[in-house]
Amino acid sequence: MSCGTHFKFEVKFKEMSSDYLKVVLLKQGAQVRDGNKYRLTPFGVTNGEIISAPIESAQKLTDHEDVKTVYRVVFNSANINHAFVPGDTIGVLPSNNEDVIDEILARLNVASSANEVCELQILEGTLKKNPSVPKHLPPKSTLKKIFQNHVDVHTPPKKLFLKSLARFTQDPQERAHLEHLCSPKGSSDYTKLITTSGRTLLGLLKTFPSCGPPVEVLLEHLPPLQARPYSISSSPLSGKLEITFFVVVRDDGSKGLCTGWLERLIEEKADIPVPFYFRQATAFRFPKELPELPVILIATGTGIAPFRGFLQDLELQGRFNRDIWLFYGCRYKDKDFLFKDEIQEFEKSGVLKKLSLSFSREQRQKEYVQHRIEASPDFFEWILHKDASVFICGDAKTVVTDVRTCICQTVGKYCGASDGEAVVRRMESTGRLIVDTWS
Ligand SMILES: Cc1cc2nc3c(=O)[nH]c(=O)nc-3n(C[C@H](O)[C@H](O)[C@H](O)COP(=O)(O)OP(=O)(O)OC[C@H]3O[C@@H](n4cnc5c(N)ncnc54)[C@H](O)[C@@H]3O)c2cc1C
Ligand SMILES: NC(=O)c1ccc[n+]([C@@H]2O[C@H](COP(=O)([O-])OP(=O)(O)OC[C@H]3O[C@@H](n4cnc5c(N)ncnc54)[C@H](OP(=O)(O)O)[C@@H]3O)[C@@H](O)[C@H]2O)c1
Structure with a gap:
């Protein structure tokens, strides 16, 4: 890292440097070109404003x-x-936790200049083709701000990153270990030590104390926050x-x-x-058309979040004419029943036609939303004879898969097991079964 005319600190191995970036400290009073506009906004509307x-x-x-x-x-x-x-x-x-960032910057020996304005430039003589400053890094900022707001220091480092770090590791044993981890032979050790244990950059620097990369190497490799x-x-x-x-x-x-x-x-x-x-809109929107057709909402835990928006909107619009049935599952009736009072009020006011609750940890046997669905003959009626739309919001790996299976089986019970799957597939392809999920 150079500071206008003098070097602020020296890299242990002079012959080694970063691949294509150079951090240059600017004179006092230099203008900052920083800010959130350098942060990535995937799926953003209005140009990610x-x-x-x-x-x-x-x-x-x-x-x-x-x-x-x-x-x-x-x-x-x-x-x-x-x-x-x-x-x-x-x-x-x-933003990244300030204490974590201070520790990383101290470990890189740049703590004393971390609040000075610096400029990211392209290293002269770099062998990289078409080098440019990554879009997520502000061209003029401070190292502290760049590390706090623009780079991900938590995701376990990729093998290519480890390979670069090995170049700046003094201790031969530590260097050999790092080189092993990014070699084809070291794949399972990489998974064990880095991926499975969720080792972060700081954890890695602690495990390999003689590793002292220039700050530029981290900026070249750390993914965007x-x-x-x-x-x-x-x-x-x-x-x-x-x-x-x-x-x-x-x-x-x-x-x-x-x-x-x-x-x-x-x-x-x-x-x-x-x-x-x-973010851009998805298909997860309450249907405005054909108000005579019912809607079934199925959520667990915080999966109720978008449905609370749907129901509050209907109430504030004074729309009480649609048949809406909410299935909601949480652990206890008094500890994690989110928006309990409002949901009960939605039922009283008529925004909700039906409410089916399940509390998984109130009794020995787990009670899930699927149990309520299976025990409700009306569910089949609403789907097959009233053309209800179904929205599901919950954990992708467990809840959504299990609820889908349950719908297939419940519908199949009335119209033949194989037809249950066909009905659900048709609902999916015609936008009558819509899932919002994450994890
Ligand atoms: C379309 C969409 C909508 C979403 N809506 C909501 C919402 O309304 N409410 C909401 O709370 N979240 C929502 N999320 C999830 C949210 O975006 C974040 O992923 C979540 O809050 C975790 O972010 P974090 O930065 O705190 O965790 P991170 O620091 O990113 O850590 C997440 C990591 O922790 C681990 N992890 C994740 N969950 C758990 C867990 N339960 N227990 C232990 N470890 C875990 C995993 O390794 C995961 O990679 C949504 C996600 C998507 C894609
Ligand atoms: N827009 C979105 O996409 C969005 C928004 C918000 C939330 N979500 C999703 O909603 C999920 C909410 O869950 P949470 O983590 O907040 O709550 P949680 O407390 O972990 O779980 C909520 C309830 O679901 C039960 N459950 C566990 N496994 C189940 C299964 N296979 N089938 C049915 N129910 C099951 C739990 O029971 P036990 O724990 O007792 O087993 C608990 O009673 C998140 O993981 C997320 O994926 C999505």
Whole structure:
């Protein structure tokens, strides 16, 4: 890394350098060309325009050791001009934890210059074809900001990255170990040590203490810090933009990057704007046409988020004329039944025609939404004779697959086992069975 005219620190191996990037420290007062516009906004509408809105209010919806911690967040709408529809999603752009970034920058020996303005340039004489500064890195910023907002330091490093790191590892044994991990022979060791254990950049630098890469090498290899999508869980008619999320807790006790960051903002009551953008619409929208046809909504846990938006929207529009049936499953009736009061109110007001609840941990035997579906002869009636549409929102690997199988079997019970699958396939191909899922 060079600093205008002098070198700020020297790389151990002078003959080695990064492949194509150079970080040049600029003189005091240099203008920054930074900001969220350099962050990637996949599936963004309106050219991925980024909105910054502080959290206006937040509410913890669950509070017990045997349930996930779920928050409902309301964003301050002052800067939000985009019209959204229930079922839409926003992409939240999180920041890396400052303590983690400080530790990485200290480990790279660049802590003392981390807050100085620097420019990313192309290394003279690079052998890389058509080199350019990656789009997700701001051309003039500070190392601290680049590491906090633009690069992913949590995803386990790829083999090519390890290969580069090996070049800057002094200890011969450590270097040989790194080289082994990225060789074809070391594939299963790579999986064990890096992928399965979810080793992050910092974890790797701790495991290989003699590894001292120039900061440029990290900027060349670290992937962009990705936005996290969240379903909008409110109606635009409420005048509020809300999301509902659960805090991811990994096996080692650490929290998910975005959900942990949002939780910290909530706990600290920080008035820090949360950058996000509106994502392109999907088929996950409440049908406006043919109001005489019923709709079945099936959700588990935080999968209720988009449905709460649907139902609130119908209530605020005063539309009570449609037959809507909600199946909702959570663990306990009093600990993690999200939006309990509102859902009961939707039933009373007539927005919901039917409500079927299942609580998986209230009794010895698990009670899932599938049990309610199987036990409801009307379900078959609504699908086969009333042409109901079905929306499912839940865990992709388990809930959605199991609910689909259950629908096939339930429908098959009445019209012949093989026909159940055919009916469901036809519903999928004609947009009458729509799934929204993640994980
Ligand atoms: C279309 C779409 C809509 C979404 N809507 C919502 C929503 O409304 N509400 C919501 O809460 N989330 C929603 N998500 C998920 C959300 O985008 C994030 O992926 C999630 O919040 C985790 O982000 P994070 O940065 O906190 O975790 P990361 O730091 O990205 O960590 C996630 C990693 O942690 C691990 N992990 C994930 N889940 C668990 C778990 N339960 N226990 C242990 N480890 C786990 C996995 O290895 C995963 O790769 C949606 C995703 C998509 C694609
Ligand atoms: N827009 C979107 O795509 C979107 C938005 C929000 C949420 N989601 C999805 O919704 C899921 C919500 O789950 P959660 O993690 O918040 O809640 P959770 O508390 O982990 O699970 C909710 C309920 O589902 C039950 N369950 C577990 N396995 C099941 C299965 N195979 N079939 C039916 N029910 C099952 C759980 O029971 P036990 O734990 O007692 O077994 C629990 O009662 C997320 O994983 C996510 O995939 C999607």
